Amino acid sequence: MDFRHRFKLSNMYKWLLISVLGFVANAALAADWEVIKFHNRDYISLRSFCKFYKFPDKTVEPTSSTEFLGPYGTIVLRLESRESYINGIKCVLSFPLIQQDGLVYLSRVDLVTYFEPLLRPNSVKNKIAVTTVILDAGHGGHDNGAIGKFGIEKKHSLDVAFKVKRRLEAANLNVKMTRNGDYYPSLGDRVAMCSGRSSTIFTSIHFNQGQSKASGIETFCLTPQAAPSSDSERLRMSDMDRNPGNKTDPHNSILAASIQRALIQTTGATDRGVKRARFWVIKYNTIPAVLVECGFVSNSAEGKKIRQESYRELLAEGIAQGILRYKSYMEGKTVSDIKPQPVSRPVVPAVTNAPTPVSIPTGVSTNLAPVTKPKFIPEVKPSPAPPRNPAPSPTTNLPKSVPGTPNSLSTFTNSSPVNQPRIDSQDVPIRLAPGANPSSLTEPKAPLFDPAPSIVRPSTNIISRPLNGDTAAETNSASGPVIEVNPSGEKKDP
Numbered sequence: 001m002d003f004r005h006r007f008k009l010s011n012m013y014k015w016l017l018i019s020v021l022g023f024v025a026n027a028a029l030a031a032d033w034e035v036i037k038f039h040n041r042d043y044i045s046l047r048s049f050c051k052f053y054k055f056p057d058k059t060v061e062p063t064s065s066t067e068f069l070g071p072y073g074t075i076v077l078r079l080e081s082r083e084s085y086i087n088g089i090k091c092v093l094s095f096p097l098i099q100q101d102g103l104v105y106l107s108r109v110d111l112v113t114y115f116e117p118l119l120r121p122n123s124v125k126n127k128i129a130v131t132t133v134i135l136d137a138g139h140g141g142h143d144n145g146a147i148g149k150f151g152i153e154k155k156h157s158l159d160v161a162f163k164v165k166r167r168l169e170a171a172n173l174n175v176k177m178t179r180n181g182d183y184y185p186s187l188g189d190r191v192a193m194c195s196g197r198s199s200t201i202f203t204s205i206h207f208n209q210g211q212s213k214a215s216g217i218e219t220f221c222l223t224p225q226a227a228p229s230s231d232s233e234r235l236r237m238s239d240m241d242r243n244p245g246n247k248t249d250p251h252n253s254i255l256a257a258s259i260q261r262a263l264i265q266t267t268g269a270t271d272r273g274v275k276r277a278r279f280w281v282i283k284y285n286t287i288p289a290v291l292v293e294c295g296f297v298s299n300s301a302e303g304k305k306i307r308q309e310s311y312r313e314l315l316a317e318g319i320a321q322g323i324l325r326y327k328s329y330m331e332g333k334t335v336s337d338i339k340p341q342p343v344s345r346p347v348v349p350a351v352t353n354a355p356t357p358v359s360i361p362t363g364v365s366t367n368l369a370p371v372t373k374p375k376f377i378p379e380v381k382p383s384p385a386p387p388r389n390p391a392p393s394p395t396t397n398l399p400k401s402v403p404g405t406p407n408s409l410s411t412f413t414n415s416s417p418v419n420q421p422r423i424d425s426q427d428v429p430i431r432l433a434p435g436a437n438p439s440s441l442t443e444p445k446a447p448l449f450d451p452a453p454s455i456v457r458p459s460t461n462i463i464s465r466p467l468n469g470d471t472a473a474e475t476n477s478a479s480g481p482v483i484e485v486n487p488s489g490e491k492k493d494p
Contacts (some may be wrong), residue, residue, distance in 0.1 A: 036105060038098060041226070043105035046097070053119060060097060060104050072119040079104060086118045089261045090273030094227035113224045117250035118257050121329045124250045128199055130327040132174040136204035136281060137161040141184030146209035148297030150307040153207040154182065160294060161205050163316030171324055187280040194287050201255060201326065202289035203319065204281050207306065208296045215299040216270030219260040220291040221252035222283055223276035230275035243283045251288040254329060259292060259322030266318035267311070269295060269302070292319060
């Protein structure tokens with residue numbers, strides 16, 4: 001046997017040994033996570049979730065909320081509910097927590113696109129330093145947007161956008177505006193401004209409209225593939241499609257949560273939460289993108305505040321501080337490194353009952369190694385079908401949330417002050433377990449999870465099954481068959 005032949009055999013054995021060791025290592029890591037299939041989706045046991053993130057393993061009940069305190073902050077969960085609180089900010093999950101064989105499970109989609117990026121934002125992959133921000137003032141021109149007794153959305157959104165621009169430029173960021181006057185850029189034009197850009201994020205600024213009692217601030221990021229939007233009761237066939245904006249799902253979540261947190265701190269408004277939707281400007285954007293609803297012009301008390309320039313200054317301050325917080329995460333900084341940027345403000349009349357801005361809280365240092373994930377699971381190509389989203393035209397209004405009362409999940413039904421999560425100036429700062437020292441934590445074994453869920457596309461004659469076990473056959477001619485009924489009472493997709 002010559003030398004070259006022996007060398008080839010040596011290389012072959014070497015790679016075989018590496019493959020075997022890799023398989024054994026992956027099997028050992030996977031053994032730390034309890035995974036089940038439910039309605040063709042991956043679910044992770046809450047027990048293994050708590051072990052990984054060093055939360056105490058507690059019992060979660062459907063009638064009350066349960067708080068978990070650990071080295072990465074706090075979370076509040078409730079069984080059979082899509083509502084959660086992550087470090088003091090409300091987040092509407094893609095799927096409710098379920099219970100099987102005595103164990104509580106949460107969906108893998110929520111683990112990868114919500115809990116991991118929000119609990120450990122410094123561990124997100126593909127961090128790119130932010131140098132440019134594109135601000136999109138909603139509506140404009142012939143499209144007034146929401147109209148209330150105390151103002152018109154298109155005017156308020158443009159005014160807030162200019163105020164945010166001034167603050168970001170004071171922090172040495174390059175700022176572009178999709179419009180700087182009373183005219184209407186098409187939705188396609190707004191997204192086209194972001195095409196081909198790197199080191200850039202997109203923030204669309206809006207105001208809401210609903211029934212007279214609806215109030216508060218909410219921030220939307222794109223719904224993950226194979227998940228229903230926050231205001232949707234059901235998972236539909238169209239939800240199985242992977243959209244361009246899903247490429248940055250973890251970044252979208254971090255940006256949305258950063259802005260929502262800063263806005264609630266700065267304004268003291270009702271926290272309607274970080275939500276998911278498939279609005280055009282975030283659905284087709286390939287850079288991190290969010291849409292912010294800064295309050296209800298249809299609400300008498302909130303509309304009066306929005307009409308005041310000083311309150312719009314507070315809104316601008318919150319959006320700007322949220323963007324700067326995200327920028328710091330992408331630079332590898334921790335929450336404690338992020339300080340508000342002082343900017344000069346014009347003297348404006350005081351707003352009755354308007355809170356003064358508070359400083360960004362200090363928090364947990366989670367500058368750990370990124371979570372390792374396996375190779376990307378190829379997306380499932382949809383069957384040929386007529387386009388569900390027609391090309392935007394000058395008469396196409398920017399999609400908005402369905403007008404109406406606040407989401408039925410906007411508050412926990414349990415009225416106990418012990419279990420009721422409070423969102424006020426004292427609870428917004430990230431809380432840690434007593435004696436926790438995040439900077440000294442060693443990297444735990446990483447979950448073997450891919451950003452894209454394991455998808456099984458249902459047949460066209462699927463029978464949907466509610467979470468309570470009752471069977472119901474439903475179809476939707478516009479968006480395909482309904483896959484699952486979620487008895488949450490939430491509003492449907494707009």
